[in-house]
Amino acid sequence: MPKRLTAAAAVSALCLTAAGPAALACSRVTWLGPNQQVITGRSMDWPYGFNSHFYVIPRGERLNGAGGVNSLSWTSRHGSVVVSGSTEPGGAIDAVFDGVNERGLAANLLYLAENDFGLATAPAGRPRLSFAAWTQYLLSQYATVKELVQAVKADQIQIVPVPFGPGGKAKATVHMAVSDASGDSAVIEYLKGKPVIHHGSQYQVMTNSPVYSEQLKLNAFWSTKDRTHELPGSIQSPDRFVRGSYYNEQLPPTSDPRQALAGVMSVMRNISVPWGTPDPEHPNISPTWWRTLIDQKNRVYYFDSALSPQMVWVNLNQIDLAPGSGVRAVQIEGNDALQGNVTRQLKPAATITFLAPK
Template sequence: MCTRALWADAGGAVLAGRNMDWMEEMGTNLWAFPRGMARDDGLGKTLTWTSAYGSLVAGAHDLMTVDGINEAGLAAHQLFLPESDYGERDESRPALSVAVWMQYVLDNFATVAEAVEWIESSQLQVVTQSDPSSGKSVTLHMALDDRSGDSAIVEYLDGTPQVHHDRAYTVVTNSPPFEEQLARLRTIEGLGGSEPLPGGTDPSDRFARAAYYLTRLPQPGDTTEAVASLLSVMRNAAQPFRVADPDKPYASQTIWRTLTDLSNGIYVYESTTRPNIVWARMSGLDLSEGAPALKLDLANDTGLEGGLVGDVTDRFTEAPPMHFLPAR
């Protein structure tokens, strides 16, 4: 499931696009979390913290966050990676439930470099859990980007974090692990090899198409054109509607996509089952310490007359804080 593409020279702005591909709806809503929220690791509170940065995020079943940006301009995107191996729990290492892993990063760091330094120096451990709808283990890797255009991909293989940190790493999909994806990419015509650009829906095919078209985008004249340009790449890497195959979640249909303007703090959301695109501006949300959590109900939006469309910054409503799913 999923594709992320980072466009770091979009007419002076840094944009990140992300497709969410899955076999069923995820009850996704948008949440605005203020600074100063108390959280824990989902593992018996061996690790607790207070959020240093407010964030605007997309959730899954209101039990975990899977995509979003914080007010410092750091964004994170969690994608499916079946090869993920988080290892046996080592009590000497700090650990987080996979449901709160991304939120910890957005709560505590301002840049990709800060997040990477902590993950590597702490040897952070991630503990998996069961998906609340399918019951299968949640096995994810995470892409990070910030308003400077920096990028990193964090994968867990053989129980330890494997961090790929470079501005050149602009595209992420799924299986196989990132190093193998890069090797395959170099076989494609126009990207270092002679093989034709693939048109299939396998992760490596989507990786190649996103990388190919991303490098061929013309410079936009304004923000609207920049957003439209990157959305065209994300739609090219999207999965069409299909009958779900439980044994191949990485081949599931695209259910929604986001586009994050890291330079200007704008978060765009598009459902593939509703006709309207919506966006929110972080500058219009109260993320100050002591402010309430805010929620935008997308799961129950029909997209028809009276539905959500356009700038929805003022449509968020106060909500109890999200209760993150604890590790199993």
């Protein structure tokens, strides 16, 4: 076997081992372009749909983190638009997975098997926040990544990993990627109950297992190769990380927002999981149900369903986010009549009741 193929096979085996049998596939990429352009894309890969909706949460909205005893309550400082859905097939809207606020801060919640919020050893008395409300809390409270990271480092809030899904069998082991309109970025993991943060504009890609420090090492290995000829192609998390990093670097520095969005979406489609037969050796690898694009400069939020030929979006510049304007929503998953700009189709809705411990 040629030496370069032997090396590629070896690292592919390492990637498969690192991913493990419990890897659930989601990916996030942030692209930085000329003229202060920042575009973040993510994919949502899961065994079932979430009945996803765009939700508008204005400034001044009173929210409860559904953490159980000592549950955190807060008032929204920044208006936001989020993708929210049900963690239980056919259930009520009870979680936020993705979103952007009026200041251009984006947050993307992804699966990480190794994540440990440390609930069993947590100090008593800290305010508690359901993992299902974590994304919304960050978007409604912070304007920049720097401000958010300072708060997370203080470690004053206990995130509660509430089991979810059919029979409560899914574990809420999740990590967070955040980026802002300046291009700053951070990846937040909790390991052994403590936040581990990778902060800087260079952290543009996030997938799933292994932990981020190991992902960076694997990607560094591949960066020494001729990736025009050697590039891992599986749907495993480390392979998607490497491909996402490489293709994100190859996107042209266009000033055309339309081309920039198309470029980021092309990367997201390359690292999505095709709709097809599950892998019996990795039963938790799931197809991509949807993708989002967030244009953080122009404040436009796009949603691309794998089951619809039509991409839809909302324009935050056209949405009233003032206190008292009310929560609004529109169903975007399974609503085949939607197409294009759906900002005007947002209708008054009840405040989200987040998934809470039983």
